[in-house]
Amino acid sequence: MASTEWPLIIFTILTQMAVGTYIVLVILRSLLSKKIDPQTAVKLTNFGLLAVGPIMAISLLISLFHLGSPAIAFYSIANLGSSWLSREIFFSGVFFFLWIITYYFNSKNKSGNALNWITAIIGLLAIFSMSSIYSSSIMPAWMAADTFISFFGTTFVLGMIASAATIGFSAKGEKLQEATVSLLQRISLLTLAVIVLQLIFLPQYLSGLSGGGQAGQTSAQLLSATYSFPMILHWLLTVVGAALVTYVLYKKGPEKLMTLPASTIYLAFIIVLVGEFVGRYLFYAIAVPISFG
Template structure:
């Protein structure tokens, strides 16, 4: 459970980045109302802020976390801290421009926040892509981190839009493709572990030997099935349906990230 702060931080911060990118894109396309955009932006700033605060509990000296930025030239950890901090700051500014309803500056600040968020996720993934832990040292780690953002962010925004009666089917379709991409990456990850170094195979054995692995797969499949059936059948999306899908996927991502840390085997 020592890695729990990192689990919470990575999942929530990636959700926030995906949400900001989705909101910015919808605002750019002029497909979202002002009040709804403001509420979503506020919510994502809170989520991003909570993620950063929780991450500090992983440090031996949380109040000295600011020192992490001092090695930005050589350390991916320093870059992660710097860019996530900048992302939260720009997200706050983005929310301010939503509040003031200044569309031009809102678009600029949102675009910068989205870029910073993407760099932050990239930096976060690079921390773990190290040869000493074979289960982490591959592009699937990068893909999984970005897919968490791609799945949870739009789904979170979609839930808000649905509650306010503004949901676009484009978000549902995008999330469904995200599910398919995540399933493919999952298979690539498992096959890579199986055919990799002995330590990678041991990580896979530890992973599949835990109940939460199967619970993770179950929640992922059920979330996809519910969304796909409702979409293909062209049934009216409801707040309950979207809420269940979001909750199941959030649980799935938390369990997957927990196992990512807990089943890592060193060389």
């Protein structure tokens, strides 16, 4: 894999994590505001929503290392009607811009759900555009629906784990109400479900590569031989991290209040993040163009 792909690896992972975290926290804030007092809901989600901005800013800055210069990024937007790359840059930039607006109004308690949801939708459009860039390439390893499954899977898995970690940080060791713990438990189960869904599609993806042309077969051979260990490591870390969060959330006493084991959730987040970086490294490492050979 070329060293020039590292900015793309970091950009795609951080953007997906930022969008996923924003969406999950907006949902959590909305639900918690109906189950507990709105001020507590804001307190628990505020830090996570704040963190989305710096993560997205770093992601956009790193993307410039791949494009070469800000001027190239600016001119790329001119092809919105025909280029998925232009749409990716546009929607990523708009998502960051809307985050600035929504966070400002949220801090003043003046933002309604409509603005939050518009920002979330723009974020999803950024991920869709990002996925479409690769699925419309000449790389069989990227042309399958698995690219969308992988990118959106990473968006929600990292988003859900990061949301739990930021809530743990915001709680500062205080006991959480039963409604909050219940929502986090459901999120942890949903995280596992998203991972299982990706694993269900994995055999079909590998079979499609093996039954394709020479480029696809070469990608399949790379996965089964050269990169078999990183592939196993990717899924092992992702599953272990997500399972760890689920375990600690369900391992509680009979009391209705629960102190979130933040340090364990931080560890789980790091494990999943490393696993996703390994998976994204594989995504670029096995890409073989159709013209190969």
